[in-house]
Amino acid sequence: MDYPVKILIVEDEMIIAANISLQLSKLGYKVTGIVSWGEEVLPHVKQNKPDIVLLDVQLKGKLDGIETARVMQNEFDIPIIYLTANADESNFNRAKTTNPFAFISKPFKKLDLQRAIELTVNRLECSLDSGSSATLANNSPFILSDCIFVRHREKMVKVAIQDILYIEAERNYCRIYSKTKEYLLVITLKGLDEKLPDKYFLRIHRSFVVNISHIDEIATSYVVIARKAIPLSKSLKEELLKRLQTI
Incomplete structure:
Protein backbone atom coordinates (compact mmCIF):
# COMPACT_ATOMS: atom_id res chain seq x y z
CA MET A 1 0.00 0.00 0.00
CA ASP A 2 1.30 3.44 -0.91
CA TYR A 3 -0.34 5.22 2.03
CA PRO A 4 -0.15 4.77 5.83
CA VAL A 5 -2.20 1.74 6.87
CA LYS A 6 -4.95 2.83 9.27
CA ILE A 7 -5.46 0.68 12.36
CA LEU A 8 -8.15 0.82 15.05
CA ILE A 9 -7.21 -0.46 18.52
CA VAL A 10 -10.07 -2.01 20.52
CA GLU A 11 -8.67 -2.65 23.99
CA ASP A 12 -10.15 -1.87 27.42
CA GLU A 13 -6.81 -1.85 29.26
CA MET A 14 -5.67 1.69 28.50
CA ILE A 15 -2.02 1.14 29.43
CA ILE A 16 -1.82 -1.76 26.97
CA ALA A 17 -3.74 0.21 24.33
CA ALA A 18 -1.46 3.25 24.69
CA ASN A 19 1.62 1.03 24.39
CA ILE A 20 0.25 -0.61 21.23
CA SER A 21 -0.57 2.80 19.76
CA LEU A 22 2.98 4.02 20.40
CA GLN A 23 4.49 0.91 18.81
CA LEU A 24 2.26 1.18 15.75
CA SER A 25 3.15 4.84 15.27
CA LYS A 26 6.85 4.02 15.44
CA LEU A 27 6.30 1.32 12.79
CA GLY A 28 4.75 3.89 10.45
CA TYR A 29 1.08 2.99 10.83
CA LYS A 30 -1.73 5.47 11.47
CA VAL A 31 -3.85 4.77 14.55
CA THR A 32 -7.42 5.94 13.93
CA GLY A 33 -8.24 5.70 17.62
CA ILE A 34 -8.46 3.63 20.80
CA VAL A 35 -11.88 2.21 21.67
CA SER A 36 -12.64 0.49 24.99
CA TRP A 37 -16.16 -0.82 24.41
CA GLY A 38 -17.52 -3.05 21.69
CA GLU A 39 -20.55 -0.81 21.29
CA GLU A 40 -18.26 2.05 20.21
CA VAL A 41 -16.58 0.15 17.38
CA LEU A 42 -19.21 0.43 14.64
CA PRO A 43 -19.63 4.23 14.88
CA HIS A 44 -15.83 4.64 14.83
CA VAL A 45 -15.43 2.36 11.81
CA LYS A 46 -18.16 4.21 9.90
CA GLN A 47 -16.47 7.54 10.49
CA ASN A 48 -12.77 6.62 10.19
CA LYS A 49 -12.71 3.56 7.88
CA PRO A 50 -9.66 1.74 9.32
CA ASP A 51 -7.87 -0.83 7.16
CA ILE A 52 -7.28 -3.23 10.08
CA VAL A 53 -8.87 -3.70 13.51
CA LEU A 54 -6.79 -4.92 16.46
CA LEU A 55 -9.49 -6.41 18.69
CA ASP A 56 -9.20 -7.69 22.25
CA VAL A 57 -11.29 -10.83 22.73
CA GLN A 58 -12.12 -10.06 26.38
CA LEU A 59 -13.88 -6.69 26.34
CA LYS A 60 -15.99 -5.29 29.15
CA GLY A 61 -19.61 -4.43 28.46
CA LYS A 62 -22.41 -6.23 26.63
CA LEU A 63 -20.29 -7.20 23.63
CA ASP A 64 -17.06 -9.13 23.90
CA GLY A 65 -14.52 -8.91 21.09
CA ILE A 66 -15.97 -11.80 19.09
CA GLU A 67 -19.53 -10.45 19.21
CA THR A 68 -18.14 -7.02 18.31
CA ALA A 69 -16.48 -8.56 15.25
CA ARG A 70 -19.77 -10.12 14.16
CA VAL A 71 -21.62 -6.81 14.48
CA MET A 72 -18.93 -5.02 12.49
CA GLN A 73 -18.85 -7.68 9.80
CA ASN A 74 -22.57 -7.24 9.13
CA GLU A 75 -21.64 -3.94 7.47
CA PHE A 76 -17.89 -3.92 6.86
CA ASP A 77 -15.32 -6.33 5.49
CA ILE A 78 -12.26 -5.27 7.52
CA PRO A 79 -9.42 -7.62 8.53
CA ILE A 80 -9.36 -8.49 12.23
CA ILE A 81 -6.34 -9.34 14.37
CA TYR A 82 -7.39 -10.67 17.77
CA LEU A 83 -5.54 -9.87 20.98
CA THR A 84 -6.16 -12.38 23.75
CA ALA A 85 -4.88 -13.34 27.18
CA ASN A 86 -7.17 -16.37 27.21
CA ALA A 87 -6.50 -18.65 24.25
CA ASP A 88 -8.68 -21.53 25.46
CA GLU A 89 -10.32 -23.87 22.96
CA SER A 90 -13.82 -22.42 23.40
CA ASN A 91 -12.82 -18.83 22.71
CA PHE A 92 -10.56 -19.89 19.86
CA ASN A 93 -13.35 -21.85 18.15
CA ARG A 94 -15.79 -18.94 18.55
CA ALA A 95 -13.23 -16.51 17.19
CA LYS A 96 -12.49 -18.73 14.17
CA THR A 97 -16.06 -18.25 12.93
CA THR A 98 -15.28 -14.56 12.27
CA ASN A 99 -12.32 -15.45 9.99
CA PRO A 100 -9.61 -13.38 11.71
CA PHE A 101 -6.32 -12.72 9.93
CA ALA A 102 -4.25 -13.46 13.05
CA PHE A 103 -4.18 -14.11 16.83
CA ILE A 104 -1.72 -12.44 19.18
CA SER A 105 -1.45 -13.86 22.69
CA LYS A 106 -0.86 -11.49 25.61
CA PRO A 107 1.67 -10.62 26.79
CA PHE A 108 3.23 -10.18 23.36
CA LYS A 109 6.47 -8.78 22.05
CA LYS A 110 6.77 -5.87 19.65
CA LEU A 111 7.99 -8.31 16.98
CA ASP A 112 4.81 -10.44 17.37
CA LEU A 113 2.65 -7.38 16.71
CA GLN A 114 4.83 -6.20 13.84
CA ARG A 115 4.79 -9.55 12.04
CA ALA A 116 1.04 -10.08 12.46
CA ILE A 117 0.30 -6.68 10.93
CA GLU A 118 2.86 -7.08 8.15
CA LEU A 119 1.34 -10.43 7.17
CA THR A 120 -2.13 -8.90 7.20
CA VAL A 121 -1.02 -5.93 5.09
CA ASN A 122 0.68 -8.33 2.68
CA ARG A 123 -2.58 -10.27 2.25
CA LEU A 124 -4.45 -7.02 1.66
CA GLU A 125 -1.95 -5.91 -0.95
CA CYS A 126 -2.22 -9.24 -2.74
CA SER A 127 -6.02 -9.06 -2.79
CA LEU A 128 -5.98 -5.44 -3.99
CA ASP A 129 -3.32 -5.94 -6.65
CA SER A 130 -5.07 -4.60 -9.73
CA GLY A 131 -2.31 -6.01 -11.90
CA SER A 132 -3.20 -9.59 -11.03
Whole structure:
Protein backbone atom coordinates (compact mmCIF):
# COMPACT_ATOMS: atom_id res chain seq x y z
CA MET A 1 0.00 0.00 0.00
CA ASP A 2 1.30 3.44 -0.91
CA TYR A 3 -0.34 5.22 2.03
CA PRO A 4 -0.15 4.77 5.83
CA VAL A 5 -2.20 1.74 6.87
CA LYS A 6 -4.95 2.83 9.27
CA ILE A 7 -5.46 0.68 12.36
CA LEU A 8 -8.15 0.82 15.05
CA ILE A 9 -7.21 -0.46 18.52
CA VAL A 10 -10.07 -2.01 20.52
CA GLU A 11 -8.67 -2.65 23.99
CA ASP A 12 -10.15 -1.87 27.42
CA GLU A 13 -6.81 -1.85 29.26
CA MET A 14 -5.67 1.69 28.50
CA ILE A 15 -2.02 1.14 29.43
CA ILE A 16 -1.82 -1.76 26.97
CA ALA A 17 -3.74 0.21 24.33
CA ALA A 18 -1.46 3.25 24.69
CA ASN A 19 1.62 1.03 24.39
CA ILE A 20 0.25 -0.61 21.23
CA SER A 21 -0.57 2.80 19.76
CA LEU A 22 2.98 4.02 20.40
CA GLN A 23 4.49 0.91 18.81
CA LEU A 24 2.26 1.18 15.75
CA SER A 25 3.15 4.84 15.27
CA LYS A 26 6.85 4.02 15.44
CA LEU A 27 6.30 1.32 12.79
CA GLY A 28 4.75 3.89 10.45
CA TYR A 29 1.08 2.99 10.83
CA LYS A 30 -1.73 5.47 11.47
CA VAL A 31 -3.85 4.77 14.55
CA THR A 32 -7.42 5.94 13.93
CA GLY A 33 -8.24 5.70 17.62
CA ILE A 34 -8.46 3.63 20.80
CA VAL A 35 -11.88 2.21 21.67
CA SER A 36 -12.64 0.49 24.99
CA TRP A 37 -16.16 -0.82 24.41
CA GLY A 38 -17.52 -3.05 21.69
CA GLU A 39 -20.55 -0.81 21.29
CA GLU A 40 -18.26 2.05 20.21
CA VAL A 41 -16.58 0.15 17.38
CA LEU A 42 -19.21 0.43 14.64
CA PRO A 43 -19.63 4.23 14.88
CA HIS A 44 -15.83 4.64 14.83
CA VAL A 45 -15.43 2.36 11.81
CA LYS A 46 -18.16 4.21 9.90
CA GLN A 47 -16.47 7.54 10.49
CA ASN A 48 -12.77 6.62 10.19
CA LYS A 49 -12.71 3.56 7.88
CA PRO A 50 -9.66 1.74 9.32
CA ASP A 51 -7.87 -0.83 7.16
CA ILE A 52 -7.28 -3.23 10.08
CA VAL A 53 -8.87 -3.70 13.51
CA LEU A 54 -6.79 -4.92 16.46
CA LEU A 55 -9.49 -6.41 18.69
CA ASP A 56 -9.20 -7.69 22.25
CA VAL A 57 -11.29 -10.83 22.73
CA GLN A 58 -12.12 -10.06 26.38
CA LEU A 59 -13.88 -6.69 26.34
CA LYS A 60 -15.99 -5.29 29.15
CA GLY A 61 -19.61 -4.43 28.46
CA LYS A 62 -22.41 -6.23 26.63
CA LEU A 63 -20.29 -7.20 23.63
CA ASP A 64 -17.06 -9.13 23.90
CA GLY A 65 -14.52 -8.91 21.09
CA ILE A 66 -15.97 -11.80 19.09
CA GLU A 67 -19.53 -10.45 19.21
CA THR A 68 -18.14 -7.02 18.31
CA ALA A 69 -16.48 -8.56 15.25
CA ARG A 70 -19.77 -10.12 14.16
CA VAL A 71 -21.62 -6.81 14.48
CA MET A 72 -18.93 -5.02 12.49
CA GLN A 73 -18.85 -7.68 9.80
CA ASN A 74 -22.57 -7.24 9.13
CA GLU A 75 -21.64 -3.94 7.47
CA PHE A 76 -17.89 -3.92 6.86
CA ASP A 77 -15.32 -6.33 5.49
CA ILE A 78 -12.26 -5.27 7.52
CA PRO A 79 -9.42 -7.62 8.53
CA ILE A 80 -9.36 -8.49 12.23
CA ILE A 81 -6.34 -9.34 14.37
CA TYR A 82 -7.39 -10.67 17.77
CA LEU A 83 -5.54 -9.87 20.98
CA THR A 84 -6.16 -12.38 23.75
CA ALA A 85 -4.88 -13.34 27.18
CA ASN A 86 -7.17 -16.37 27.21
CA ALA A 87 -6.50 -18.65 24.25
CA ASP A 88 -8.68 -21.53 25.46
CA GLU A 89 -10.32 -23.87 22.96
CA SER A 90 -13.82 -22.42 23.40
CA ASN A 91 -12.82 -18.83 22.71
CA PHE A 92 -10.56 -19.89 19.86
CA ASN A 93 -13.35 -21.85 18.15
CA ARG A 94 -15.79 -18.94 18.55
CA ALA A 95 -13.23 -16.51 17.19
CA LYS A 96 -12.49 -18.73 14.17
CA THR A 97 -16.06 -18.25 12.93
CA THR A 98 -15.28 -14.56 12.27
CA ASN A 99 -12.32 -15.45 9.99
CA PRO A 100 -9.61 -13.38 11.71
CA PHE A 101 -6.32 -12.72 9.93
CA ALA A 102 -4.25 -13.46 13.05
CA PHE A 103 -4.18 -14.11 16.83
CA ILE A 104 -1.72 -12.44 19.18
CA SER A 105 -1.45 -13.86 22.69
CA LYS A 106 -0.86 -11.49 25.61
CA PRO A 107 1.67 -10.62 26.79
CA PHE A 108 3.23 -10.18 23.36
CA LYS A 109 6.47 -8.78 22.05
CA LYS A 110 6.77 -5.87 19.65
CA LEU A 111 7.99 -8.31 16.98
CA ASP A 112 4.81 -10.44 17.37
CA LEU A 113 2.65 -7.38 16.71
CA GLN A 114 4.83 -6.20 13.84
CA ARG A 115 4.79 -9.55 12.04
CA ALA A 116 1.04 -10.08 12.46
CA ILE A 117 0.30 -6.68 10.93
CA GLU A 118 2.86 -7.08 8.15
CA LEU A 119 1.34 -10.43 7.17
CA THR A 120 -2.13 -8.90 7.20
CA VAL A 121 -1.02 -5.93 5.09
CA ASN A 122 0.68 -8.33 2.68
CA ARG A 123 -2.58 -10.27 2.25
CA LEU A 124 -4.45 -7.02 1.66
CA GLU A 125 -1.95 -5.91 -0.95
CA CYS A 126 -2.22 -9.24 -2.74
CA SER A 127 -6.02 -9.06 -2.79
CA LEU A 128 -5.98 -5.44 -3.99
CA ASP A 129 -3.32 -5.94 -6.65
CA SER A 130 -5.07 -4.60 -9.73
CA GLY A 131 -2.31 -6.01 -11.90
CA SER A 132 -3.20 -9.59 -11.03
CA SER A 133 -5.58 -11.06 -13.56
CA ALA A 134 -6.42 -13.95 -11.25
CA THR A 135 -7.35 -11.56 -8.44
CA LEU A 136 -9.49 -9.46 -10.74
CA ALA A 137 -11.23 -12.51 -12.14
CA ASN A 138 -12.07 -13.74 -8.66
CA ASN A 139 -13.27 -10.40 -7.31
CA SER A 140 -14.84 -8.57 -10.25
CA PRO A 141 -18.56 -8.00 -9.77
CA PHE A 142 -21.05 -9.93 -11.88
CA ILE A 143 -23.66 -7.43 -13.08
CA LEU A 144 -27.21 -8.24 -14.17
CA SER A 145 -30.02 -5.87 -15.13
CA ASP A 146 -31.42 -5.54 -11.61
CA CYS A 147 -28.59 -6.62 -9.30
CA ILE A 148 -24.85 -6.98 -8.78
CA PHE A 149 -23.12 -10.02 -7.33
CA VAL A 150 -20.05 -8.94 -5.36
CA ARG A 151 -17.48 -10.90 -3.38
CA HIS A 152 -18.02 -10.43 0.35
CA ARG A 153 -16.21 -12.54 2.99
CA GLU A 154 -15.27 -15.39 0.64
CA LYS A 155 -18.64 -15.66 -1.10
CA MET A 156 -20.64 -13.89 -3.79
CA VAL A 157 -23.61 -11.93 -2.46
CA LYS A 158 -26.47 -10.30 -4.34
CA VAL A 159 -26.90 -6.52 -4.08
CA ALA A 160 -30.04 -5.07 -5.67
CA ILE A 161 -29.38 -2.14 -8.03
CA GLN A 162 -32.19 -0.18 -6.37
CA ASP A 163 -30.47 -0.53 -2.96
CA ILE A 164 -27.14 0.97 -4.10
CA LEU A 165 -26.85 4.62 -3.06
CA TYR A 166 -23.44 5.57 -4.43
CA ILE A 167 -19.97 4.23 -5.15
CA GLU A 168 -16.72 5.86 -4.04
CA ALA A 169 -13.25 5.38 -5.50
CA GLU A 170 -10.49 4.36 -3.09
CA ARG A 171 -7.29 4.25 -5.14
CA ASN A 172 -7.30 1.09 -7.30
CA TYR A 173 -10.46 -0.29 -5.74
CA CYS A 174 -13.88 1.12 -4.88
CA ARG A 175 -16.53 0.92 -2.17
CA ILE A 176 -20.25 0.38 -2.79
CA TYR A 177 -22.58 2.04 -0.29
CA SER A 178 -25.98 0.36 -0.20
CA LYS A 179 -28.93 1.07 2.07
CA THR A 180 -27.71 -1.43 4.66
CA LYS A 181 -24.06 -2.38 3.99
CA GLU A 182 -20.76 -1.45 2.39
CA TYR A 183 -18.80 -3.62 -0.05
CA LEU A 184 -15.16 -3.20 -1.05
CA LEU A 185 -14.46 -4.23 -4.66
CA VAL A 186 -11.15 -4.95 -6.34
CA ILE A 187 -11.86 -2.85 -9.42
CA THR A 188 -11.26 0.78 -10.32
CA LEU A 189 -14.20 3.16 -10.33
CA LYS A 190 -13.72 3.66 -14.07
CA GLY A 191 -13.83 -0.09 -14.65
CA LEU A 192 -16.98 -0.51 -12.58
CA ASP A 193 -18.65 2.54 -14.13
CA GLU A 194 -18.24 1.03 -17.58
CA LYS A 195 -20.14 -2.09 -16.44
CA LEU A 196 -23.01 -0.38 -14.61
CA PRO A 197 -26.39 0.21 -16.31
CA ASP A 198 -26.66 3.84 -17.52
CA LYS A 199 -30.32 3.90 -16.60
CA TYR A 200 -29.49 4.16 -12.91
CA PHE A 201 -25.90 5.32 -12.48
CA LEU A 202 -23.93 8.42 -13.41
CA ARG A 203 -20.41 9.52 -12.60
CA ILE A 204 -20.65 13.03 -11.14
CA HIS A 205 -17.08 13.37 -9.86
CA ARG A 206 -13.76 11.65 -10.48
CA SER A 207 -14.25 9.77 -7.20
CA PHE A 208 -18.01 9.16 -7.19
CA VAL A 209 -20.70 7.35 -9.15
CA VAL A 210 -24.25 7.86 -7.86
CA ASN A 211 -27.57 6.13 -8.25
CA ILE A 212 -29.53 9.11 -9.58
CA SER A 213 -32.82 7.78 -8.23
CA HIS A 214 -31.54 8.31 -4.67
CA ILE A 215 -30.50 11.96 -5.02
CA ASP A 216 -32.29 14.06 -2.39
CA GLU A 217 -30.76 17.48 -3.12
CA ILE A 218 -28.65 19.18 -5.79
CA ALA A 219 -26.54 22.17 -4.78
CA THR A 220 -23.99 24.21 -6.72
CA SER A 221 -21.07 21.89 -6.05
CA TYR A 222 -22.54 18.79 -4.44
CA VAL A 223 -25.52 16.45 -4.25
CA VAL A 224 -27.01 14.86 -1.14
CA ILE A 225 -27.84 11.17 -0.88
CA ALA A 226 -28.95 9.69 2.46
CA ARG A 227 -27.54 12.74 4.28
CA LYS A 228 -24.15 12.34 2.59
CA ALA A 229 -22.85 15.37 0.66
CA ILE A 230 -21.15 14.09 -2.49
CA PRO A 231 -19.02 16.46 -4.60
CA LEU A 232 -20.37 17.40 -8.03
CA SER A 233 -17.96 18.41 -10.79
CA LYS A 234 -18.94 21.48 -12.85
CA SER A 235 -18.25 19.64 -16.08
CA LEU A 236 -20.64 16.81 -15.12
CA LYS A 237 -23.46 18.85 -13.60
CA GLU A 238 -25.17 19.56 -16.92
CA GLU A 239 -25.30 15.85 -17.76
CA LEU A 240 -26.80 15.11 -14.35
CA LEU A 241 -29.54 17.71 -14.83
CA LYS A 242 -30.35 16.31 -18.27
CA ARG A 243 -30.60 12.79 -16.89
CA LEU A 244 -32.90 13.89 -14.08
CA GLN A 245 -35.24 15.57 -16.55
CA THR A 246 -35.65 12.34 -18.46
CA ILE A 247 -36.58 10.21 -15.45
